[in-house]
Amino acid sequence: MNLKEFQEILLARKAEIEKILYSISQDISEISSCDIKEDGDFAVASMDTSREFNVYIKLKEELKEIEDALEKIKRGDYGICEMCDDYINEERLKIKPFAKYCIKCRTIIEKEQR
Ligand SMILES: [Zn+2]
Structure with missing residues (x-):
């Protein structure tokens, strides 16, 4: 990266x-x-x-x-997911450079918020 x-x-x-x-x-x-x-x-x-x-x-x-x-x-x-400590996909960071979570965790959080 x-x-x-x-x-x-x-x-x-x-x-x-x-x-x-x-x-x-x-x-x-x-x-x-x-x-x-x-x-x-x-x-x-x-x-x-x-x-x-x-x-x-x-x-x-x-x-x-x-x-x-x-x-x-x-x-x-930078670029490490705050939830699972995995690397955040670089393509994702290009769209949202201040992303805190990887796509997997983001999906979990969004589900919980619903
Ligand atoms: Zn994660």
């Missing part, structure tokens, strides 16, 4: 997310300077903002996963 390649993908994605997060947070802070003490008002205030807010939360989560993955590259256990 070419770690450097994955590291570059992760860093590029990280930079992209940080840029989007920044612009969204600018938008949100503009709105929140009004009154968002009541959740209901905030939701009604602007559909766009609540949609943006959801994107914001999702990206925050992704950013954390990317940071975890970058840590793993540093530690040297």
Whole structure:
């Protein structure tokens, strides 16, 4: 596995997310300077903002996963499944470079969540 390649993908994605997060947070802070003490008002205030807010939360989560993955590259256990310690398929990592589990474990987790 070419770690450097994955590291570059992760860093590029990280930079992209940080840029989007920044612009969204600018938008949100503009709105929140009004009154968002009541959740209901905030939701009604602007559909766009609540949609943006959801994107914001999702990206925050992704950013954390990317940071975890970058840590793993540093530690040297990148690409290893957190459940079974098996190697994660490289093709899978190319699609989702911050994957924590191999396909087998991922399937088990998804079944349990249902
Ligand atoms: Zn596994």
